[in-house]
Every structure is written in C-alpha cells, then in structure tokens.
Amino acid sequence: MADQILPIIHRGIAIRQAEVPGAPFEWTHEETDAHGMAPTLDEAKRQINTHLGGPDPDCRPEEGE
Secondary structure, eight states: OOOBOOOEEETTEEEEEBSSTTOOEEEEETTTTEEEEESSHHHHHHHHHHHTTSOOTTSOGGGTO
C-alpha cells in the first residue's frame, strides 16, 4: 500500500492522498458510512460539503467553502 500524506481535516472529516503521482484525494465519514474520491483537494471539499448539506458557514470562500 502506498504511503499516505498527513490528512487535511475539512469539517471534521479527514482527506488523504497517497504519495503517488496523480493519486486521488480520498475521504471517509465514518459516522454516516460515507466516502468519496476526487481528483483535487477542492473537489473533495465540495463533495464533503454536499454530503453534509451545504457550504460550511464557518469557512471563508478562499478556505475551501
């Protein structure tokens, strides 16, 4: 298994990416048994926001809304 970079936490959900060129960003929300994969970090954050019901009211747009 490829090494993982340290996770980025967005709205309490860890986003990880394997240390392999072109690897997707992966996230898992264990509380709701949901997960996703995205080609970019911003797309992973958008997927999480959609999963949680909309943009994070505590994030400014430049922080990955």
